[in-house]
Amino acid sequence: MPLEELHSLVETLKERIELHGAALRASEALTRYALIDPLLRELGWDTTDPVLVIPEYKSGNGRADYALLGSDGSPAMMVEAKSLDSSLRDTALTQGIQYCLEKGTKHFALTDGNSWEIYETHRPVPIDEKRVVEFDLSRQPAAEVCLQALALWRPSMELGRAAAGQVTLIQPEARPSDTPESDPIAPEPASPVQDDRAWQSLSELRPKQRTPSPVEIQFPDGSLRPIKYWNRVVVEVARWLVNSKYLRIDHCPIPQTNSRARYLVHKEHKHPTGKDFYNREQVETIWVEKDYIIPELVENARSIINHVGQDTAQFKVRFG
Numbered sequence: 001m002p003l004e005e006l007h008s009l010v011e012t013l014k015e016r017i018e019l020h021g022a023a024l025r026a027s028e029a030l031t032r033y034a035l036i037d038p039l040l041r042e043l044g045w046d047t048t049d050p051v052l053v054i055p056e057y058k059s060g061n062g063r064a065d066y067a068l069l070g071s072d073g074s075p076a077m078m079v080e081a082k083s084l085d086s087s088l089r090d091t092a093l094t095q096g097i098q099y100c101l102e103k104g105t106k107h108f109a110l111t112d113g114n115s116w117e118i119y120e121t122h123r124p125v126p127i128d129e130k131r132v133v134e135f136d137l138s139r140q141p142a143a144e145v146c147l148q149a150l151a152l153w154r155p156s157m158e159l160g161r162a163a164a165g166q167v168t169l170i171q172p173e174a175r176p177s178d179t180p181e182s183d184p185i186a187p188e189p190a191s192p193v194q195d196d197r198a199w200q201s202l203s204e205l206r207p208k209q210r211t212p213s214p215v216e217i218q219f220p221d222g223s224l225r226p227i228k229y230w231n232r233v234v235v236e237v238a239r240w241l242v243n244s245k246y247l248r249i250d251h252c253p254i255p256q257t258n259s260r261a262r263y264l265v266h267k268e269h270k271h272p273t274g275k276d277f278y279n280r281e282q283v284e285t286i287w288v289e290k291d292y293i294i295p296e297l298v299e300n301a302r303s304i305i306n307h308v309g310q311d312t313a314q315f316k317v318r319f320g
Helices: 005-024 030-040 091-103 144-152 154-158 231-243 293-308
Strands: 053-057 062-069 075-081 107-111 115-120 131-137 198-200 217-219 224-226 261-266 278-282 286-289 316-318
Touching: 005 030, 005 144, 030 062, 030 075, 030 144, 053 091, 062 091, 075 091, 075 154, 075 286, 091 107, 091 115, 115 144, 131 144, 144 154, 198 224, 217 231, 224 231, 231 278, 231 286, 231 293, 261 293
Parallel strands: 075 107
Antiparallel strands: 053 062, 062 075, 107 115, 115 131, 198 316, 217 224, 217 316, 261 286, 278 286
16 A cells, blocks of 8 residues: 555545535445545455455444454454445444444444544443544545544554554645745745646646646636636636636536536536536536536536637646
């Protein structure tokens, strides 16, 4: 498990939560498939290998969603999964710890794919004090999440340990204020002229599903908008086109390329099937559908730009 790959996966999961939140909130199965299984696999738990992981593990009068097996074949940890944004501290917590006590399992984890809580079940203290690690993908920096997630790393779990990492995985870049001043003369202000080598036009951009998000988008008039997630590309493109009077209500609906079942932009948040936009955002008088994977989001932005007769080469993104 190279730490760089774990960090990259955490960034991907953060973006997946942002892009597909509505669908994940509606389905525990999808939450497990899209968020929980990938993290477990990256940490050494091949969810397709019954030597390592048994789903729906029978324990007492119930079943644990996952039993993570130690080298002796008995559960090193039981994991209870819920759909995204479900409450974690309810009866599932007390029941899960009870299952672990009945089986002699030392650790229990409860997760909605975004928030994770790990408990040391046999610690003779109230339940809240049994919690030894917790982390939240959406609210914490990726490097910090990686450190906490190491509590789930298989080699540690097989030794009976569930502890967060103690070293910094990603060193932050030094800021000017962190370095000693060698010249008392203040530097000249940076030129507002952008370095074209740092920018990539949407006409040429072909990201893959795990490509890190850009940090800024530039429009044909030279204006800039900071962005954090890939779905902001299509939203901010639509916003600029609306505000610049290029994208109007009479352009709606704009269908997804090669699909008659979904719209990219519409004056109401409904697809031609009558279904609501899965992950929508209102931009002035129109609605934008954001529930697409990364390559599709960029293609969708190009489709909207082309639909209103503008040049995709004039829209650029910058990566950090």
